[in-house]
Amino acid sequence: MTETLDLISSLFLPIAGKNLLLPNVSIAEVIDYQIPNKQEQAADWYLGSVSWRGQQLPVMSYELANQDATKDRGENPRIIVINTIGPHNSQLPFFAIVTQNIPRLVKVDENSITEDVDEPQGPIEKMRVTIHGETASIPNLELMESMLFQELQQHQSY
Template sequence: MTKQIQSDAASQAVPCLLIPTQGKSLLLPNVTVAEVVGYTEPRPLENAPAWFLGFMFWRGEQIPVLSYELANQEVQVSKTVSARIAVMNGSGTHNRLPFFAVVVQGIPRMVRVGSEDVEQSQENLGPAEAMAVKTALGKAYIPNLPYLESLLTKVI
């Protein structure tokens, strides 16, 4: 019976990615991330907010690129040599936004996370953060994707 309980708990774990950003990691379900690609300089848009870095072409589509740190009202430092771009699947709420991209600072790590693996952390969050959590791999932040999408729809 113990094996059955352990097996059930393991099957309820969600495959996730720990994605490094400047000074923290984001925790996202795998299905949220379409692909992580090498960094290329986005094509800027005139008079755009600082957090909006511009557009990039991905699989034949032009998609918007943002700085998570600046969208979260943090200071952004220069890109590192390990910078990448994480292409996110849109939520489907905004027809004009099937995908968007976020600059990240390294290669994501795959993890399986169950509800028993996550403990909510009580701390002040930025507007782009839905929740801070403690995992076996350390502290991570669950991004507020609807907020990021709403920012982008105001610009594109």
């Protein structure tokens, strides 16, 4: 009997100095970069909102929220629309992050990924991994959603 390995279609999302790794199902859409409408007195990681499918979509800088000191948008930035999964998803069904370039498809199975325990994690990273010889960070989407929800509630913009 042959054993079948489950492959998970995922994306490498290029951000400053590393990649984020997310399963395809967590991403609603990849859209062209547009400058977010910044909210006054907001946290530095909250970039503002952009228009998407007739609604205002809050945009987060992953790098700044993770305390990586950069605001560089890169050569070919994109906005990644993420489906929310946490307790606030009925009020905040989507949020977005900015990447520095176009995401790349990667297939993940249990034999191709290992946890990288030598690298320290940032506050919104769930895990650092090596996959197919490349390092990546798996973000804590529920924490990111919660941070954005609290920020939006504080400024009553949602």
